[in-house]
Structures are given as structure tokens and as C-alpha cells.
Amino acid sequence: MRGFVVAVFCGLMLTGCGRELSATDYDRSCSADSDCVVIEEGDPCGCTCPNAAINGKDKARYDQDRAFVERMCNPLGPVCMADCIGGTAHCQSGSCAFRATDFGNPDAGQ
Numbered sequence: 686m687r688g689f690v691v692a693v694f695c696g697l698m699l700t701g702c703g704r705e706l707s708a709t710d711y712d713r714s715c716s717a718d719s720d721c722v723v724i725e726e727g728d729p730c731g732c733t734c735p736n737a738a739i740n741g742k743d744k745a746r747y748d749q750d751r752a753f754v755e756r757m758c759n760p761l762g763p764v765c766m767a768d769c770i771g772g773t774a775h776c777q778s779g780s781c782a783f784r785a786t787d788f789g790n791p792d793a794g795q
Contacts, residue, residue, distance in 0.1 A: 704728070704754045708737035711747055713781045715740055721774035721781035725751075730758035734769030738781035 705728050715721050722741040725733040729751050739747060771786035 704757075706747070706751060706754065708739050708781075710750075711739040712743040713739050714779060715776035715781045716779070718773075718775045721776055723772060723774045723783060729754045730763075732763055732765035732767065735772055736783055736785075738774035738783045740781055 706724070706726055708724060708726055711724075713721075720740055720742075721738045722744050723735040724737050724739055724744070724747055725735055726737040727733040773784050773786075774781055775784055776782075
């Protein structure tokens, strides 16, 4: 039995966390751009970049969830070689949304 537990644990460490964080799991309601903050959706054990937005009031819960998942990540990887694009959080029709920076127009993400 102990060997099985060790094998499962090692398998999880090699494959990543298996737990993706999604903005839909958090409050995204808003009435102004200032209600929204940028987060990183996806597998915290992989290479993630800011790519989503939630209500700032739910950011502490997101941070706790992310920290919990990251404790299970392989401490040796992955190595992320790409840079992230910039972006901002804004309120769009009552829901927080992410707006990627338009490199052709440096003010577009503002």
C-alpha cells in the first residue's frame, strides 16, 4: 500500500497540479473598472500569465486557492521562457474582463 501512495504522489508531481484556476469560480460582478483586478487563469504549476479578471473583493480567496495549489506543484519545473503580454482589468457590461495590451497602441491597455 505504501508503494502505491508513493507512486501516485510521484505521478502527481511529474504531471503538475491537475487543478486549473478559473475566473468563473470567483465573483466577477462590477459597476466600475476599479472593482476589477487582473489574475492568472490556468494551471498554477505551469507557465501562466495575467489573462483574466475578477472582482477585487474576491482576490484574497483567489490568492489562497492559488497558494494551496502551488504547494502541490513540482518544485523543479516548468521553466517558462516566454514573456507575458500586459493587460488591464476593466468592467464590461457588469462583469470584470481582461483587456490585453495592444502593442500597436501603447495606450490601448489603459
